[in-house]
Amino acid sequence: MTKVKTELDRLKQLDVTVPVDEPTPWYTPMVVVPKSSGQVHIRVDLTKLNNA
DSSP states (O other): OHHHHHHHHHHHHTTSOOOOOSOOSOOOOEEEEEOTTSOEEEEEOOHHHHHO
């Protein structure tokens, strides 16, 4: 889980993601995929967004 938090912190620092502190109807489920290097890919499932 530490690698995921590290990557999320990196994406936040780059302004790729922003924290949400309240309920919202718009959210994207996150999928974590391990890389062969030991790092992680963070992907999102855009199915709900595409259906909107």
